[in-house]
Amino acid sequence: MIEEIYRAEYGRAVSVLTRVLGDLDLAEEAVQDAFTTAAEQWPVKGVPPAPAGWIITTARNRAIDRLRRETKGHEKHAQAALLQHEPEEEVGDVPDDRLRLIFTCCHPSLALQAQVALTLKLLGGLTTAEIARAFLVPEPTMAQRIVRAKGKIRAARIPYRVPRDADLPERLKAVLAVVYLIFNEGYLDKQELAGEAIRLGRVLAQLMPDEPEVWGLLALMLLVASRRDARVVDGSLVPLAEQDRSRWDANLIAEGQDIVRRCLRWNRPGPYQLQAAINAVHSDPPTDWHQVVALYDQLLAITPSPVVALHRAVAVAEVDGPAVALREVEALDLDRYHLFHAVRADLLQRLGEDPTAAWEAALERAEHPAERDLLRKRLGLAADEQDRADDGDQPDDDPQPRGNATGV
Amino acid sequence: MTQKYLLSIYQPDGEVPPPEILDPIMANLETLNEEMRAKGAWVFAVGLHPPSTATVLRAKDDDVLMTDGPFTEGKEHIGGFTIIQAADLDEALEWGRKLATVLNPLSVEVRPIAFA
Numbered sequence: 001m002i003e004e005i006y007r008a009e010y011g012r013a014v015s016v017l018t019r020v021l022g023d024l025d026l027a028e029e030a031v032q033d034a035f036t037t038a039a040e041q042w043p044v045k046g047v048p049p050a051p052a053g054w055i056i057t058t059a060r061n062r063a064i065d066r067l068r069r070e071t072k073g074h075e076k077h078a079q080a081a082l083l084q085h086e087p088e089e090e091v092g093d094v095p096d097d098r099l100r101l102i103f104t105c106c107h108p109s110l111a112l113q114a115q116v117a118l119t120l121k122l123l124g125g126l127t128t129a130e131i132a133r134a135f136l137v138p139e140p141t142m143a144q145r146i147v148r149a150k151g152k153i154r155a156a157r158i159p160y161r162v163p164r165d166a167d168l169p170e171r172l173k174a175v176l177a178v179v180y181l182i183f184n185e186g187y188l189d190k191q192e193l194a195g196e197a198i199r200l201g202r203v204l205a206q207l208m209p210d211e212p213e214v215w216g217l218l219a220l221m222l223l224v225a226s227r228r229d230a231r232v233v234d235g236s237l238v239p240l241a242e243q244d245r246s247r248w249d250a251n252l253i254a255e256g257q258d259i260v261r262r263c264l265r266w267n268r269p270g271p272y273q274l275q276a277a278i279n280a281v282h283s284d285p286p287t288d289w290h291q292v293v294a295l296y297d298q299l300l301a302i303t304p305s306p307v308v309a310l311h312r313a314v315a316v317a318e319v320d321g322p323a324v325a326l327r328e329v330e331a332l333d334l335d336r337y338h339l340f341h342a343v344r345a346d347l348l349q350r351l352g353e354d355p356t357a358a359w360e361a362a363l364e365r366a367e368h369p370a371e372r373d374l375l376r377k378r379l380g381l382a383a384d385e386q387d388r389a390d391d392g393d394q395p396d397d398d399p400q401p402r403g404n405a406t407g408v
Numbered sequence: 409m410t411q412k413y414l415l416s417i418y419q420p421d422g423e424v425p426p427p428e429i430l431d432p433i434m435a436n437l438e439t440l441n442e443e444m445r446a447k448g449a450w451v452f453a454v455g456l457h458p459p460s461t462a463t464v465l466r467a468k469d470d471d472v473l474m475t476d477g478p479f480t481e482g483k484e485h486i487g488g489f490t491i492i493q494a495a496d497l498d499e500a501l502e503w504g505r506k507l508a509t510v511l512n513p514l515s516v517e518v519r520p521i522a523f524a
Contacts, residue, residue: 109497156520157411159496167498 001047002039009052010035010125011203015097016056018160021063024122024150030066034059098123099207100160102200106175107158114149115178121146123203124196134185134193172208176217176272179204183221188232188370194225212266216273219259223279226252231398236373240282240398253283274299282398289318306332307339314343322350338365342375410493412451412521413500415507419487419514421459436510444492449503455488487514491521 010031017027034055048054105118113135120126120134132142152158163171179200186193201218208214230243238244260280263273278295281288296312309332317325326347334340338361345358356379363375424430444450459478466473478485490507494500500518508516 107497109501155522156500156518157496159498163498 002035002042005038005051005055006035006125007199009055011101011123012052012096012098013055013059014122014125015101017059017063018101019097020060022160024153026063027059028122030059030063031055033062033066037062096207098203099162102175102204103162103171104153104158104160106171106178107153108171108174109156109158110149110152112178112181114145115174116181117142117146118149119178119200120182120193120196123200126196134190172211172213175204176213180217180221180272183224187224187228188368191228194221194228197221198225212263212268213270213272215259216263216270216276219256219263219276220272220279222252222256222259223276223283225249226256226283227398232370235370236377237370237398239374240287243398245285248283256280257283269298269302271299271303274302287318289315293319306334307337310334310337310340310343317347317350322347326351336365338362338367338371338375341365342378345378410495411500412491412493412524413497413504414517414519414521415490415492415500415504416486416517416519417488417490417507417511417514418484418517420484421482424458433511437507440506440510441490443506444490444503449492449494449499451491451493453488453490456486459485484515 013031013034014024014027017030018024021027021030037058038051038055042048101122102119105122106115110118116135117131120131121128126134128143128146129139131146132139135142137145162168179197182200183194183197186195186197198218198221201214201221204214205218226249227240227243229249230245230247231238233244256276257280260273260276263269263276274295278292278299281291281295292315293312296308296315300308300312310329313325313328313332316328326344329340329344329347332340341358341362345355345362348358349355359375359379363372363379366372366375425433441450441453462478464475464477464479490503492500492503494503497518497520500520504516504518508514
């Protein structure tokens, strides 16, 4: 119970307390104090009727008590007195403090890694140890990264507010990129991170309901997550065509497709909405490859990148055949990217040519164990079945994240 | 309450650009300084002689060591700086952005001043 409320309400409580106290560390301390008190009291006295409100009020009172106790000079005393006044409600476009906190955590003057860590810590309520584990960084390194970022927010006065309209599109892009990065990091094997990203996506959609790209990102994450259990089996990736569709999550698909339809009506396309739309098409088999190519054309027009072009070529192979696709793939400057070689290998194989070297090049460059596993299998297949070219074998064409298509 | 920021201008060592390039830049810089003054942001601004004119001093025991040249080795050094006051980093970055645009392709570092 407390665990659930902690996950759901930690970010909101920290954001409110940050506004009230004007300091991230004080806010975090106060909220943690309040949850400690809750853990002591609730099992005895029962859970209060409005637990989230209780946490915020308790945290606020704790912070005031603490400041009073620690008060020596006039200045701090004045500060404690000031805190007793309910701060005036700011009248603006977005009333929720969590939005301010998100935009502060994802301020472009902070390194991307720091933005990610702060977002997970302050909004997601993850501990430094959890974040360090998720990003395979020693805990002291992660702790130092967070302390440094908070120090910069304080000293350089990174503002605690939602950016003005003129800056909003660029700033929102940065926020969405952070959420999507968290999702990609977690998608294959750290599902609590992916779940946290989806939760943040839902919060953003609730707070900024008029931003189509916010919904696009949410739909994209839902649709990609819906195939997770069919996508990774025994630690190995399963290509789209070979996935067991009964293991797709029908609820996530329905929710994702519903959002995609709403985005279409909006008719203000953006990279996340288009990627969501592509995934929505795949969620509705048999895949309408013409539609996928058309969507990739749009995506390529908005975010011209060789990675998008590579994914487009996979769809082209289904529409115009592997020879056309191979010509397009070979024009791309993506030698360092494992998927480039994997797609090439598959197309060569379908054309009756020897794909071994290309599979090997893909394996050399792939990092994730599940991806490597799939490639190793392909290499075995390729070696065994060279003489049986036209067996319709698929490359890893699931348009999952990992370096896909945001244009960054 | 405002915060002061140091806007340091980094420029590559070597020849100073000829007047036909430098003059319009200096004129634009003066226009920007005027804008900063008008908005109450401008505190102080200087341009420096090249790093080859610098001398570095460091106390050691009872002595002070003296070396010729700038403190850091490198291809770029501070060529000048502007001090501004701003409400927050976003406002400071807005001035920094204008300064970097005027001084293109030089880099501008924005750093909060702790005390003065």
